Amino acid sequence: MENFSFYSPTYFAFGKGAENQAGNLVKQFGGSKVLIHFGGGSVVRSGLLDRVKKSLADADVPFVELGGVKPNPRSGLVYEGIELCKKEGVDFILAVGGGSTIDSAKAIAAGTVYDGDFWDFYSGKPITKALPVGTVLTIAAAGSEGSPDSVITKEEGMFKRGASGNAIRPKFSILNPALTQTLPAYQTAAGATDIMAHLYERYLTNSKEVEVTDRLIEALLLTMVHETPRVIENPDNYDARANIMWAGMMAHNNSCGVGRSQDWNSHNIEHELSALYDCAHGAGLAVTMPAVFKYVMHHNVMRFAQVAVRVWGCQMDFEHPEVTALAGIKAFQNFLISIGMPKNFEELGAKEEDIPKLVSVLCRGDGRTGSISGFVTLNEEDCTKIYQMMI
Amino acid sequence: MENFSFYSPTYFAFGKGAENQAGNLVKQFGGSKVLIHFGGGSVVRSGLLDRVKKSLADADVPFVELGGVKPNPRSGLVYEGIELCKKEGVDFILAVGGGSTIDSAKAIAAGTVYDGDFWDFYSGKPITKALPVGTVLTIAAAGSEGSPDSVITKEEGMFKRGASGNAIRPKFSILNPALTQTLPAYQTAAGATDIMAHLYERYLTNSKEVEVTDRLIEALLLTMVHETPRVIENPDNYDARANIMWAGMMAHNNSCGVGRSQDWNSHNIEHELSALYDCAHGAGLAVTMPAVFKYVMHHNVMRFAQVAVRVWGCQMDFEHPEVTALAGIKAFQNFLISIGMPKNFEELGAKEEDIPKLVSVLCRGDGRTGSISGFVTLNEEDCTKIYQMMI
Numbered sequence: 001m002e003n004f005s006f007y008s009p010t011y012f013a014f015g016k017g018a019e020n021q022a023g024n025l026v027k028q029f030g031g032s033k034v035l036i037h038f039g040g041g042s043v044v045r046s047g048l049l050d051r052v053k054k055s056l057a058d059a060d061v062p063f064v065e066l067g068g069v070k071p072n073p074r075s076g077l078v079y080e081g082i083e084l085c086k087k088e089g090v091d092f093i094l095a096v097g098g099g100s101t102i103d104s105a106k107a108i109a110a111g112t113v114y115d116g117d118f119w120d121f122y123s124g125k126p127i128t129k130a131l132p133v134g135t136v137l138t139i140a141a142a143g144s145e146g147s148p149d150s151v152i153t154k155e156e157g158m159f160k161r162g163a164s165g166n167a168i169r170p171k172f173s174i175l176n177p178a179l180t181q182t183l184p185a186y187q188t189a190a191g192a193t194d195i196m197a198h199l200y201e202r203y204l205t206n207s208k209e210v211e212v213t214d215r216l217i218e219a220l221l222l223t224m225v226h227e228t229p230r231v232i233e234n235p236d237n238y239d240a241r242a243n244i245m246w247a248g249m250m251a252h253n254n255s256c257g258v259g260r261s262q263d264w265n266s267h268n269i270e271h272e273l274s275a276l277y278d279c280a281h282g283a284g285l286a287v288t289m290p291a292v293f294k295y296v297m298h299h300n301v302m303r304f305a306q307v308a309v310r311v312w313g314c315q316m317d318f319e320h321p322e323v324t325a326l327a328g329i330k331a332f333q334n335f336l337i338s339i340g341m342p343k344n345f346e347e348l349g350a351k352e353e354d355i356p357k358l359v360s361v362l363c364r365g366d367g368r369t370g371s372i373s374g375f376v377t378l379n380e381e382d383c384t385k386i387y388q389m390m391i
Numbered sequence: 392m393e394n395f396s397f398y399s400p401t402y403f404a405f406g407k408g409a410e411n412q413a414g415n416l417v418k419q420f421g422g423s424k425v426l427i428h429f430g431g432g433s434v435v436r437s438g439l440l441d442r443v444k445k446s447l448a449d450a451d452v453p454f455v456e457l458g459g460v461k462p463n464p465r466s467g468l469v470y471e472g473i474e475l476c477k478k479e480g481v482d483f484i485l486a487v488g489g490g491s492t493i494d495s496a497k498a499i500a501a502g503t504v505y506d507g508d509f510w511d512f513y514s515g516k517p518i519t520k521a522l523p524v525g526t527v528l529t530i531a532a533a534g535s536e537g538s539p540d541s542v543i544t545k546e547e548g549m550f551k552r553g554a555s556g557n558a559i560r561p562k563f564s565i566l567n568p569a570l571t572q573t574l575p576a577y578q579t580a581a582g583a584t585d586i587m588a589h590l591y592e593r594y595l596t597n598s599k600e601v602e603v604t605d606r607l608i609e610a611l612l613l614t615m616v617h618e619t620p621r622v623i624e625n626p627d628n629y630d631a632r633a634n635i636m637w638a639g640m641m642a643h644n645n646s647c648g649v650g651r652s653q654d655w656n657s658h659n660i661e662h663e664l665s666a667l668y669d670c671a672h673g674a675g676l677a678v679t680m681p682a683v684f685k686y687v688m689h690h691n692v693m694r695f696a697q698v699a700v701r702v703w704g705c706q707m708d709f710e711h712p713e714v715t716a717l718a719g720i721k722a723f724q725n726f727l728i729s730i731g732m733p734k735n736f737e738e739l740g741a742k743e744e745d746i747p748k749l750v751s752v753l754c755r756g757d758g759r760t761g762s763i764s765g766f767v768t769l770n771e772e773d774c775t776k777i778y779q780m781m782i
Contacts, residue, residue, distance in 0.1 A: 001568075001633040008399060009693040014650065015394025177392075208632035214615040219610035224736060242392040246650065247603045258635065259405065280507025288754045297542035 001259040002207055008253045010146050011172040014246065016238075019136050020178045022052050022094065023059030029132055029171040031092025034063040035085055037105040039070065040094045043138060046182060052096055052136055064088050064363040069097060072274050072281070073104040077156045078118060081108035085131070094171075095135045097295035097309045099194075099281075102135050102335040106150035106168040111132045122152055124365060127165025135173045139180055141191030141282060143198055143252020145173035145358045155276050155371020159366055160275035175249065177241040185232055190282025192228040192244060196221060196332075197266060203307060204263035204296075204375040214306070216330040221311045223247045225335065232339050265374035266292045269386060273360045277349050285340035287348050290333040291389035294326070296376040301325045345391050392650040393598055399644045401537050405637070407565045407629075413443050413485065414450025417651040420523055422483025425454040426476055428496045429487040430461065434529060437573060443487055444525055455479050460488060463665050463672070464495040466545045466726050469509060472499035476522070477764060486526045486561075490533020490585075490672075493526050497541035497559040500524045513543055514757060520554025526564045527595040530571055531636040532582030534643020536564035542634040545664050550757055551666035566640065568632040572736055576623055580730040581673025582617040583635060587612060587723075588676040589642040589658060594698060595654035595687075606696070607647035612702045614638045616726065623730050656765035657683045660777060663749045668740050677732035678739050681724040682780035685717070687767040692716045736782050746778045 013021050024054065026034055034056060044067075045379045049167075056063050065082050084090070085108060095105035109130040111118030121127050124323070127148075143149065148169040153160040180188070199217045200213045223243055230240040250256065269292060270284040277284075297304050305321040308314040308328020317323045342348045363370050363380045371379040378386070402420075404412050417425055426448060427440070434440045435458075447454050457472050475481070476499060486496035500521040502509030505539065518539075528536045539560040544551040571579070590608045614634055621631040641647065660683060661675040663671050668675075688695050696712040699705040699719020708714045724734065733739045754761050754771045762770040769777070 001406075001630055001637075003409070004403075005405065006403040009402075010398075011400075012397040013394075014397065015392075020395070173682075209634070211617055212611070212634040212641070215610035215614050216607060216641070219606035220603070223606050226602055239392055242650065243600070245605040246392075248608070250603070250646065255641065257635065 001210055002261070004258040006254065007166060008146060008255065010253070012146070012249070013172065016178055017046065017177060018174045019051055019179070020055050022134070022136060022174060023055035023057070024213055025172045025174070026036045026056065026061050026092055026094060027059050029092070029134065031061060031132060031134070033088065033090050034061055034092045034094050035081065035108070036065045036094050036096060036236070037069065037081060037101055037108065037252070038065070038067045039098070039101050042182070043096050046179075047136070048136070048179060049096060051356050052094070064090065065331050069101045069104045071100050072153050072160065072278060073100040075119060075152055078104055078107040078111060078152060082111040082118060085112040091131060093131055095133065095137070098137070098139035099144040101151040102124050102142070102144040102170070103152060105133055106130070106133070106144070107152050107163070110163070110168055111167070119154060121163040121165070122154070122161040127163055128166050131163070132171045133168060135170050137173060137175050137179070137245070138189060139183060139246035140241070141194045143195070143248055145170060145175065146249040146253035151271070157361070157365070158275045159361070160271040161366055166381060175245050177238055178341050180241050180245065181192045181236050181238070183235070185235065186340055187280065188231055189228070189341055190280040191248070192224055192339065193282035193286045193336055194339055195244070195248040195251050196224050197289060200289060201263045201267060202249070202257035202260070204303065205260040206375065207260040209211045210260045213256050213258065213260055215324040217308065218310045220247045220251050220256065221307070225311065228339055259336045263374040265372055265376070265378055268372050269362065269383065272362045273348065273350055276354065276358065279348055279350070283342055283348060286336040287344060287390050290329055291386050293329045295382065295386050295389065296331065297322070297325050299376045304328055307339055350390070352391050355384060358387055361381045392601055395649040395678065397645065397649050398557060399537060399560070399646065401561050401644070403537070403566060404563065405566045407569055408569070409565045410439060410442055411446050413527060413565060414446035414448070414452055416563045416565070417447065417452050417483055417485060417525055417583065417666065418450050420483070420525065421612070422452060422523060422525070423480050424454055424479065425483045425485050425486050425489060426472065426479070426481045426499070427454050428458045428460065428472060428492055428499065429456070430489070430492050431458070433573070434487050437570070439527070439529070439570060443485070455481065460492045460495045462491050463544050463551065463669055464491040466510060466543055467499040469495055469502060469543060473502040473509060473531050476503040477538060482522060484522055484524045484725065486524065487529070489528070489530035491537040493528070493561070494541040494543060495533040496524055496526070497521070497535070497680065498554070501554070501556070501559055502700035510545060512556070513545070513552040518554055521556070521558040523562045524559060525671045527562045528564060528566050528570070528636070529580050529643050529736060530574060531632070531639035532585045534586065534639055535638040535735070536561055536566065542662070548756070549666045549754070550752070551662040552757055564640070566636050566773045568629055568636045571632050571636065572627050572629070574626070575696065576672065577731055579622055579626070580619070580732055581671040582639070582729055583615055583730065584673035584677045584732055586635070586639045586642050587615050588673075588680060589678060591671060592654045592658060593648035593651070595694065596651040597766065600649035601651045604647050604651055609779070611638045611642050613741040616702065619730055654765040655770055656763055656767070659763050660773050660774060663753045664739065664741055667745065667749065670739055670741070674733055674739060677727040678781050681720055682777050684720045686773065686780065688713070688716050690767045695719055705776060706728070728776065741781070743782050746775060749778055750774045
């Protein structure tokens with residue numbers, strides 16, 4: 001196991017009606033003027049935004065609003081949010097929505113107290129200072145509610161890049177599983193796929209002797225395998241949604257990813273897909289992961305065999321562990337298909353002729369010099385082959 | 392799943408040499424004058440105390456010292472520590488040791504900023520204010536390094552009681568698995584048993600639909616089953632110790648215990664044993680748990696069958712699930728015996744004739760009215776039978 005530090009100081013309020021604590025929690029964490037940041041109509045239509053506003057009003061906390069966050073959130077709205085916060089003297093950002101809204105809120109929080117262009121943080125500068133952020137989560141997926149990470153897409157060039165820093169880790173996150181019951185099945189499934197990707201990206205390690213985190217990751221994967229079909233079948237299954245919601249947070253606050261190298265190549269390869277085609281990140285991952293896993297499997301076939309046996313119930317073939325490894329990857333892909341996720345470029349809406357462009361932005365964009373690194377270092381030829389495997 | 396809140400804002404520095412960060416971490420968390428609190432000679436002999444002092448000196452943080460914490464820490468030393476902190480103007484408590492030292496440090500931290508008798512907190516008053524506490528952990532066991540809990544024994548009457556509050560949750564904890572390599576095998580095994588008890592006490596729930604936390608608990612139990620025999624066989628196995636150390640923290644910071652009722656009857660029944668006989672808490676638990684589990688098993692036989700199948704590899708007997716449940720309890724007890732833990736009163740040094748006294752203090756002491764509650768409510772007759780099963 002590698003040396004590490006772990007710090008996850010977010011306060012989680014979990015359960016039915018938890019959004020009514022928003023006002024008091026903002027106050028408790030020092031907010032006196034709030035920007036409520038949200039996406040489209042669903043939080044308005046469901047009445048959630050009104051409940052959050054009422055909670056703020058009841059706690060005597062004034063607020064301004066900025067809606068309009070889109071999936072794969074864009075830098076344009078971040079600049080707008082920063083301007084608004086400066087003008088209005090906002091000292092707390094409350095995100096009401098999913099990972100895109102939370103990531104956009106984090107970018108605004110960092111940008112508001114920074115003199116330069118906030119995009120600097122998405123080009124490698126660590127975030128050390130930001131306004132405090134709170135969240136009211138509406139989809140179990142990105143894990144942004146418990147993470148120090150944010151991903152934003154820059155319109156010019158459609159670069160999708162991440163930034164990180166404990167300063168943007170939410171002070172509190174409100175997780176009410178009932179809020180996710182109205183999601184379309186496709187979004188629920190894409191969220192579940194993203195959660196499983198966060199687990200696989202941590203599982204694919206080059207570190208040795210990491211049994212405790214292996215077991216924790218497997219525990220969360222087993223939870224997703226059990227609960228996801230139950231919510232697809234019955235969207236109103238509160239308990240299944242609750243199990244998924246806590247798994248989604250635990251999958252990404254890094255409590256099960258410490259002391260080990262991690263991968264994140266699937267995320268990087270997918271980011272170019274959702275940036276170009278504006279597809280759901282989880283849907284892109286459903287197409288990306290099986291291709292990546294098959295391509296890199298021989299780097300450590302026992303790692304893939306282990307998850308095949310422990311999570312997917314495959315029989316261990318001791319003479320041919322690659323058979324077990326491959327069976328596990330296939331079981332995962334079949335699972336993703338069974339919950340309604342796409343299996344190839346066509347179903348995703350991606351185009352074969354774009355592969356050179358995807359590879360170029362992936363391996364050469366934003367300062368990269370021809371490859372991406374992770375479980376295996378992948379150069380342009382590798383990435384081309386991986387995209388071709390998705391056709 | 393039940394509604395809950397979760398807050399674990401401790402910073403963890405984990406790995407080889409991590410104790411050298413002590414000085415900087417104290418400073419970072421606002422300490423300007425430190426009480427170093429520790430137990431007996433081992434932290435002195437090993438040179439750990441000197442390294443911690445050097446780290447504080449290097450960071451220009453003055454300190455005073457108070458050693459002498461004993462296993463099952465006593466109120467007498469807590470009063471002494473409180474006096475010393477007040478006299479010296481201490482504003483940060485640094486515990487260097489195991490759960491006993493950390494628990495004693497937490498009691499001093501709460502007592503120093505309280506006008507009344509600190510024992511009030513151990514009689515039910517919640518702790519809302521305390522000096523900040525940091526820890527340098529030397530044994531994987533109690534989980535106190537990541538918990539808001541403290542257990543102290545009052546000399547008069549030998550009451551062993553717990554107190555709780557986020558104010559005494561450590562600001563930082565330093566976990567260097569190498570520091571545990573010099574522990575005697577018996578202490579290592581007792582620590583492992585305590586960790587597994589923290590997991591079982593959370594597993595024995597009356598809540599429904601808690602798959603995610605069931606799976607996380609099982610993951611940590613599986614880790615303990617795999618790693619504990621490896622460190623008993625080879626005390627210098629750093630990686631096995633590292634896996635156990637993180638499992639021990641995760642077992643008790645409640646990330647896998649949220650959203651569900653918990654038990655803690657085994658802990659309560661054991662506390663009277665270690666208070667009276669001054670035995671290792673883990674050793675007491677090794678004798679207590681199998682008796683309690685067999686006694687309460689029929690309250691929810693499927694819960695015991697599930698852990699038997701998922702952790703102990705038992706075959707599910709669908710016609711007679713109680714057979715599977717019992718096989719799991721026996722497998723657990725055999726495991727505890729295999730790592731060197733006692734199996735009955737005699738091996739523990741407890742006496743049959745003390746049972747009435749044990750039951751009386753357990754069920755009538757400190758304001759209790761004849762029973763203890765948890766997975767099953769146990770009255771004096773129940774507790775008598777359970778102690779008798781340990782003979």
